Amino acid sequence: MRTIGFLIQKEFIQIFRNKTMLPLIFALPIVQLVILVNAATLEMKKIDMTVVDKDMTSTSRQMIQKFDGSPFYQVDKANFSVKKAEADLKDNSSDIVVNIPQGFEKNLLGEKEADVQFLINAINGTAAGLINAYTTSIISDFNDKILVDQLGKEFELPVEINSRYFFNSQLDYNIYMLPGILVILVTIIGMFLTALNIVREKELGTIEQLNVTPIQKYQFIIRKMIPFMIIALFELAFGLVIGHLFFNLPMEGSYAVLFLFTLIYLLVALGFGLFLSAISNSQQQVMFVMFFFMLTFILMSGIFTPTESMPDWAQTINVINPFMYFMKVIRMIILKGSGLADIQHEIFSMLIYAVIILSLAIWRYRKVA
Amino acid sequence: MKAAEIHNIHKSYDEVKALGGISMQVEKGEIFGLIGPDGAGKTSLIRILTTLLYPDQGQASIFGMDTIRDFKGIRKIAGYMPGRFSLYQDLSVEENLNFYASIFGTTVSENYHLIKDIYQQIEPFKKRLAGRLSGGMKQKLALSCALIHKPDILFLDEPTTGVDAVSRKEFWEILKNLEEVGITIIVSTPYMDEAELCDRVALMQEGQLLDVDTPANIIGKYDHELYAVESRELHQLIKDLRSFDKTVSAFPFGDTVHLATQEKLRRKELQKFLEEKGHEGIAVQSIEPGIEDCFMNLMRKQNDE
Structure with missing residues (x-):
């Protein structure tokens, strides 16, 4: 455990010393939320x-x-x-x-x-x-x-339709989009940073020196995950604060449930990043592969269009799309107030996914060529 | 028990053969040099011994531990300094050292005596980022990090490549001191002059072993007469010497040409031959062979076979 502590400390020193990484961590949520939430709207206002x-x-x-x-x-x-x-x-x-x-x-x-x-x-x-x-x-x-x-006044219409909208009574597009953008934000920060980090150590050759030490594979993987997990959770909190302050984002559910699910989700997202970086040899390679997955996953996540209206084959493929689960759950918790019982299926799916992807990552990360 | 036992190791990368059946033994507590030009297979051999690479064929063991089966044991007792500087450039000198100490489950103070001589020289810069150190200082930091867990055996892959002459000399003095503490050192180098500083050396060429012995024995086995020949036209001199009927080989060596012959020459005879070819400022001197001469000789013999 002491070893893992040192490893994590080292990662944090490196992250905070990186002159592009730190501003990005703060600038990304502000820019994405303020610009995207206001710009990416489906409402016809004019x-x-x-x-x-x-x-x-x-x-x-x-x-x-x-x-x-x-x-x-x-x-x-x-x-x-x-x-x-x-x-x-x-x-x-x-x-x-x-x-x-x-x-x-x-x-x-x-x-x-x-x-x-x-x-x-x-x-x-x-x-x-x-x-x-x-x-x-x-x-x-x-x-x-x-x-x-x-x-005349005595006339009454046979059937009068009175609609009431549940969970988003004003049909406010912002509070529908904002949780979706948060999903992308948290995932990008977590997945990209993790994936690039390991490949960078490969490129610089530092991994070579580290491989000839008694450090265990699982220690290495944990050490790479925890710092980025903390940063991703921080991003979520930061994004929620911006949402409350500037967009009147409601919070119908519990923060505890939201952060718990995010934690489980991050195991999958970061595991995915780790796996991609374990099979790649350069930052360039990992960027391209990542870009491919990210784009497909985001478009199929249900951020703009409901996943239920996708063709059956697409819905079947979508079970491997981690974005889809989080997109669904974050809206359920924030807008609908869903509790643990309502999202148990998603929690369960994410846990299985996490076990599979992390095993793959640890298996593919080799200390020996 | 031997520090390292290497038995019939083969390794190829796709079409390229890096090691073609290498066998040798390294004694405990010696400085063992892997000497050879680029592409001789030195790095591949070191990576196999440090458990970073699987051989295609053959076995190797470090202090009786197999490099494939007992890799965990080897990683606990081995120190490794790769050819490329591979510490964290964005961490300071001190942080790098603390980091490597901690992943080996030790502390800097516990083994400070071992690295004291080396680390003292870079200690004034301990707050500086490793990426901003000079070449010689980087190398000292890398050695400190490789030593911090008090390894029984140290692998150094071309530690002196790209380092200035003064730092190289200092570095070898440090290695001699480490030998006295009882650490076995396997070091690779393309510099032939460094071979004489090792207790024993393995001369390597294109994945083959030319010879394994003490530097003195290797020189003793040299079976030709050797002369240093000078003239104003070096290039032409080599050409002409190679056409001389008693010549075995002629190689440039700094400002002179090292001429190897089957039997003793009368200096006059050679002088006359060269004068006829139109050379000026001729000087011929009988010399003792160095490791490089032996290497050239062994290489030539292998190519002839």
């Missing part, structure tokens, strides 16, 4: 709308006002030709064109039926879907209002 109002009646104006009153739309372009309005779509100055044909009011009041056309820019399918949903909901709101206006 939908540019071009209006083609050929009806020019109070009803058509009422409808346009509905859009104008919504915080999501910016109705600042008007045109009388659909052709010209389409040009706005083409040069990206507009996201949606609303085309109100002549006789809209007359049809609506007389025949109780009228058509409106919407043209949506669907380069980004997700955004187009969202615009469509927002627009439909505004139109249906407008419909209800007309019905009430015409039929």
